[in-house]
Amino acid sequence: xxxxxxxxxKTAGYILLVVAATILFxxxxxxxxxxFLRDGFTENVQAEGFCKWAGMITFLLAVALIVFGRDKNExxxxxxxLLLPHYFKYVGYVYLALVILYATTNRYGYRRSTTVKWHxxxxxxxxxxxxxxxxxxxxxxxKAGGRVEHSSSIIITPLTMILPVGxxxxxxxxxxxxxxxxxxxxxxxxxxxxxxxxxxxxxQKFYVPEIETVILTNPKGVAYFDVPGKAWxxxxxxxxILIFSIVRMEYLLRLKPLFTKNAGAL
Amino acid sequence: MxxxxxxxxxxxxxxxxxxxxxxxxxxxxxxxIESNRYVPSTVLALKIARVFEKPVEAIxxxxxxx
Numbered sequence: 001x002x003x004x005x006x007x008x009x010k011t012a013g014y015i016l017l018v019v020a021a022t023i024l025f026x027x028x029x030x031x032x033x034x035x036f037l038r039d040g041f042t043e044n045v046q047a048e049g050f051c052k053w054a055g056m057i058t059f060l061l062a063v064a065l066i067v068f069g070r071d072k073n074e075x076x077x078x079x080x081x082l083l084l085p086h087y088f089k090y091v092g093y094v095y096l097a098l099v100i101l102y103a104t105t106n107r108y109g110y111r112r113s114t115t116v117k118w119h120x121x122x123x124x125x126x127x128x129x130x131x132x133x134x135x136x137x138x139x140x141x142x143k144a145g146g147r148v149e150h151s152s153s154i155i156i157t158p159l160t161m162i163l164p165v166g167x168x169x170x171x172x173x174x175x176x177x178x179x180x181x182x183x184x185x186x187x188x189x190x191x192x193x194x195x196x197x198x199x200x201x202x203x204q205k206f207y208v209p210e211i212e213t214v215i216l217t218n219p220k221g222v223a224y225f226d227v228p229g230k231a232w233x234x235x236x237x238x239x240x241i242l243i244f245s246i247v248r249m250e251y252l253l254r255l256k257p258l259f260t261k262n263a264g265a266l
Numbered sequence: 267m268x269x270x271x272x273x274x275x276x277x278x279x280x281x282x283x284x285x286x287x288x289x290x291x292x293x294x295x296x297x298x299i300e301s302n303r304y305v306p307s308t309v310l311a312l313k314i315a316r317v318f319e320k321p322v323e324a325i326x327x328x329x330x331x332x
Contacts, residue, residue: 175292177286177290177291177292179290179291179292179295179310180291180295180306180307180310181291181292181294181295181298181304182292182295184304253294257294257297260297
């Protein structure tokens with residue numbers, strides 16, 4: 001593959017990455033429900049499903065093009081080849097602003113119930129909890145008018161699902177002058193982030209329940225169902241390590257020099 | 267490893283920022299090298315030496331224990 005073709009592939013990868021981020025945002029932000037409104041629930045779900053697949057495939061294709069393509073001015077090092085152009089920092093900030101705006105204002109915002117409530121409909125992730133046919137039968141029998149003593153929202157929110165895309169842009173975008181010291185800082189930050197992730201997973205395994213029980217009661221009796229507990233999900237964990245990595249880089253590059261001896265030496 | 271980049275800069279009358287621009291790195295990198303907090307790669311050391319028109323050994327010196 002010649003140099004020009006390879007460079008174009010890489011540029012195409014960058015464009016596809018932005019396209020993938022946009023598709024994923026549309027799929028999870030609730031924008032599609034504005035198109036289909038109340039009567040088009042099925043179409044909305046179908047469109048969201050399509051968008052999610054399209055977003056994931058586009059994302060994978062973009063990453064492949066970025067990894068295998070090569071810029072004209074690249075020196076061939078692995079670190080440089082995987083980093084995104086500097087303008088992705090601005091894309092990342094815009095993306096984060098939109099995600100946070102949607103996550104805090106739209107009707108798909110994170111909901112959590114820790115008090116006793118009456119629900120007209122109860123949604124349990126039976127595919128995740130592995131209910132047996134018998135349990136499913138009991139559940140179906142009881143859920144109408146049933147009383148839920150504990151429930152956690154299982155709705156996937158834009159904040160947790162697609163926030164990592166914006167953070168990924170920020171963490172992997174080159175600095176204006178990307179040199180070997182910055183590469184070293186970046187590697188250190190990611191290594192520390194992995195250690196933090198390891199500690200979090202360890203803590204979670206020891207102290208955070210992965211399974212919780214939903215208790216349904218009505219005049220017919222009581223039923224118990226296991227549901228996913230409060231354990232941090234993979235998207236939450238990746239958010240934490242990306243945020244840690246970004247904050248450390250910003251500290252080292254922007255804040256620390258202000259307090260360093262000879263920082264302004266001429 | 268120690269270096270005398272600060273002295274060479276003074277002789278040549280250039281700032282950290284100007285040297286950084288000449289060798290294609292950030293000013294912060296030059297600052298950390300000057301204060302012996304970071305050892306540059308061979309490529310960067312050669313670039314710096316070229317700016318001062320001196321051999322690398324004249325700019326960077328190995329210390330006991332290196």
